[in-house]
Amino acid sequence: MTIRESKKLWLACGVGLLWFLILLWPMLGITPDGLEFGKTLTVFGYVVVASVIIMLFYQIQQAGKLDAVGTPLKAATVSVQGLYERTPRWVLLSIVMGCAIAYPLLTERYAHDVAIQVLVYVCLGLGLNIVIGLAGLLDLGYIAFYGVGAYTYALMSLHFGLSFWLCLPVAALTAAIAGCIIGYPTLRMRGDYLAIVTLGFGEIVRLILNNWMALTNGPNGILSIPRPELFGYSFRSLSSMYYVILGIAVITILSVYRLNYSRIGRAWEAIREDETAAELMGVNTFLLKLLAYAMGATFAGFAGAFFSARMKFVGPESFTFLESAMVLAMVILGGMGSIPGVILGVLALVALPEVFREFELYRMLVFGGVMTLMMLIRPAGIWPAKRVGRRSEEAE
Known part of the structure; x- marks a missing residue:
């Protein structure tokens, strides 16, 4: 690294730290008792020291002085990756499933609560992954289907006395129908226009839930939703x-996996890559995009029904745009x-903040910085999807 490049790097670091100080001081320096600078400067000092250490480490690494350490680590990484690829898939899945089944037996109530939240968002994230990741449709109102599934179970269980297991497929079907209703007039649009329209429809659903007093009890929500029961056993504990x-x-993961590697999944990927070319090749783009909306909404309906059963209460404030943005960020x-x-x-956005809860205000600040850094280092995501086949330019 040349001296000029080093100066540019340190200048960028200094500008970034200055912006960080400008953002940090209003959060910590403005208090009901007046203005204070001590706490802000203390936190800022820690960040400056950490930034300088990282910068020095980066420059040493660029100079090649850490190759003696990096080469063995890289070799170890390659060997671990090779071992992972050679291990039969059923062995890995059996280990993961065994750990998941034993998890409640080895942990406490708080860990159960976090794990349940993670699994709910896994269902939501995989449902939205069909719409965005496979079909390439930007949906900013996805959480509306989550709300439709939750209210479907709440209303059917209270007014008709139906069990959770009977309402579960009905909630998924209702959410899928809602997805078709919302998708039919909007999927002829593309890009930013589609995102804005789906955002509008998501807000419409939330406002309907908030204002239809006769059906949804408005902002007061629905109380005393029964928990699932099976052969006389009531699922009351976490x-x-x-x-x-x-x-x-597990059903959601298996379903999305099968859809991903089916002819429908291939058609969705063709639409994502080039919708015009896919249509010229005979793919019914409109029908398949509508199917993507319906399938994504189906898994949101499953998650919504479970959410209302677990909380025993459902209200419109649980289905805001912030939740849609959260699920989108996970994907x-x-x-x-x-x-x-x-x-x-999902683990990064749900479980990690809980791990660092003791840091209170700072945990979200650090979390946001780590997310930004992650997207700069790996813009394709933590675990990018593998492309099936190779393009001609990749072969060259």
């Missing part, structure tokens, strides 16, 4: 509810079109 959502998540961060990537994205 550990038992964990196994319910684990089963739903993009993990890797669009990749099932393991989406699961890792």
